[in-house]
Amino acid sequence: MRRVVELQALLGPTVLVIAVALVGGVVSTSNASYFTDALVKVSIVTALYLFIGNSGVLSFGHISFVAVGAWAAGILSMPVAEKPAIMPNLAGFLRHTTVGNASSLAVAAGVGAAYALVVGLPLMRLSGLAAGIATFGVLEITHNVLRCWERIGPGLNTFSAVPETTGLGQAAVGALIAVVVAFLYQRSRYGRMLRATREDAAAARAVGVSVYGQRLIAFTLSGALAGLAGGLYVHLLPVNTEVLYLDLTFITLAMLVIGGATSLWGAVVGAVAISAVDSFLAEAQNGVHVLGGTLDLPSGTRIIVVGALMAFVLIVRPAGLTGGREIRLPRALARNVLTKFSA
Numbered sequence: 001m002r003r004v005v006e007l008q009a010l011l012g013p014t015v016l017v018i019a020v021a022l023v024g025g026v027v028s029t030s031n032a033s034y035f036t037d038a039l040v041k042v043s044i045v046t047a048l049y050l051f052i053g054n055s056g057v058l059s060f061g062h063i064s065f066v067a068v069g070a071w072a073a074g075i076l077s078m079p080v081a082e083k084p085a086i087m088p089n090l091a092g093f094l095r096h097t098t099v100g101n102a103s104s105l106a107v108a109a110g111v112g113a114a115y116a117l118v119v120g121l122p123l124m125r126l127s128g129l130a131a132g133i134a135t136f137g138v139l140e141i142t143h144n145v146l147r148c149w150e151r152i153g154p155g156l157n158t159f160s161a162v163p164e165t166t167g168l169g170q171a172a173v174g175a176l177i178a179v180v181v182a183f184l185y186q187r188s189r190y191g192r193m194l195r196a197t198r199e200d201a202a203a204a205r206a207v208g209v210s211v212y213g214q215r216l217i218a219f220t221l222s223g224a225l226a227g228l229a230g231g232l233y234v235h236l237l238p239v240n241t242e243v244l245y246l247d248l249t250f251i252t253l254a255m256l257v258i259g260g261a262t263s264l265w266g267a268v269v270g271a272v273a274i275s276a277v278d279s280f281l282a283e284a285q286n287g288v289h290v291l292g293g294t295l296d297l298p299s300g301t302r303i304i305v306v307g308a309l310m311a312f313v314l315i316v317r318p319a320g321l322t323g324g325r326e327i328r329l330p331r332a333l334a335r336n337v338l339t340k341f342s343a
Contacts, residue, residue, distance in 0.1 A: 010183045012327030013268040017042060017179060020272055021172035032168060038275035039171035040232045042268055044248075045255045046178040047225035049267035051218045052256065054191055056198035057127055060249060061119065061135030064142035065223040067244040068115050069108035069230025071146055074159040077104040077235070082161035089150040101165045105174075105231040112227015113220050120219040124212050127201075139249065147241040158240040166236040174232045178225045182264050185221060194218050247303070251278065254310045260320025265327045270320065277309070278302055 017039065024035025048062050075083075075090070076099045083095055099107065123134050146153050166174075185191045194214040197204040201211050233239060251274070259270020280288075281302035284295045313320060 008328060009186075009264060009326040010180070012265050013179045013183075014176060016268055016272060017172055017175045021168050024168045034275070034279040036166065036168050036171045036236060037279070038272055039168070039175045040166065040229060040236060041252065041255065041275050042175040042271040043171075043178040043229035043232060044226060044252050045259070045267045045271040046175070046182050046264070047222045047229060048252060048256050049261065049264060050182045050185055050225060051215075051222035053262050053264075053267065054186060054194045054198065054218055055215050057215065058132045059135040059219075060132055060253075061138035061142075062222065062226050063244055063249045063252070064119075064139050065112040065116050065226035066230035066233065066248070067142055067146060067241070069112040069227030070159075070234035070239060070244055071153050071230075072111040072227070073104040073108040073231035074162045074234040074239075075153060076107055077101060077163055078159070078161050086157055086159070086161060087150065087154045090153075091151045094152065101163065101170075101235065104235075105228060108231030109224045109228040112230065113224035116223020116226075117216070117220045120216045120223075124215040124219055139245075143241055143245050154240070156240070158238045159234055160238045162234055162238070164235060164237070166232045171232055171236070174228060177228070179264065179268065181221070181225060182267075185218070186264065190214060190217055250303070251306060254306050257310055258313045258320055260322035260324040262319070262324035263322055263326050266320045266322035266324055269322055273321070274306060274309070278306060281305055 020035055020038055020042075024032045024039075027035070044062075044066055047065075048059070051057070051062070052059055075087070075094050076097060078086070078098065080096060080098050083090055087095070119138050123131065123138070126134055147155060149155070186195075193204065193209045194217075196209055197211045197214055205211060230244070233244070252271075255270040255274045256267055257270070258274055259268070260266020281297065284290075284297040285299055285301060287294055287296040289295075317323070319325075
């Protein structure tokens with residue numbers, strides 16, 4: 001029975017990701033882009049869950065890892081002939097190097113992990129408000145470095161020549177990779193030890209668990225997933241420093257909180273549900289036909305509504321839509337699955 005319960009924690013998010021990809025494949029091309037964006041958001045929110053959900057430490061800095069992953073993948077996959085026009089001050093190695101799509105995503109994940117490790121070495125000793133403020137400082141530093149240092153990127157310009165290779169298939173594969181990695185981590189001894197530090201740090205230390213070490217491992221691994229998501233994002237649409245900054249930080253944290261920060265199922269449900277709401281509101285800001293009439297919302301409504309939803313969920317259901325629990329099949333169905341599995 002325990003094995004079936006564990007498989008449910010992976011099966012639910014996996015089925016939901018595949019369902020989003022399948023539905024996105026049968027809608028119009030313009031609407032399919034919303035489904036692709038939702039799948040990329042699943043990767044980002046899953047990266048957030050891997051650290052925040054298991055450690056209980058709030059991080060405002062994970063979009064930094066998304067940003068450096070996007071920058072690495074964007075710079076290295078852009079054709080050499082296009083770079084001088086967009087990034088005339090780019091450093092020599094970056095100016096003369098171009099790699100393929102898969103290689104750029106691998107580099108993005110590696111850069112995200114390396115940056116998270118460097119940042120985490122001093123910061124993983126912090127908890128509570130101090131950790132939140134420090135990680136927000138990382139976000140600010142990263143944003144301004146990428147915005148102003150044109151030796152490593154386009155500065156204020158947009159990545160307009162990056163191959164747009166992130167379709168439904170690639171976004172779904174990226175989301176599934178993130179889900180599987182997060183699942184394997186949470187079922188590992190490292191995940192269990194980190195959750196022990198979340199529940200009672202003093203008791204965990206008393207039995208020999210290194211709170212600092214376990215947080216650093218999770219922070220680095222989540223940085224790798226965030227970097228991969230950044231690579232997917234830059235191959236989805238042209239981005240600049242403002243796209244990978246406060247708005248994305250807020251919306252992805254809202255997805256995690258609304259879905260349920262302490263479960264993988266909650267992270268995926270929150271990402272998909274809020275992506276649907278956010279996409280509808282984005283359309284409504286430009287005017288959308290609803291029930292025979294036209295709904296035309298003022299600019300900025302989407303952020304206000306998502307913020308209100310997050311506040312409402314925190315008040316009414318603090319553990320999120322999923323209660324912070326993994327998906328569970330009815331007991332009778334789980335017993336049948338177990339019987340067939342044993343046979």
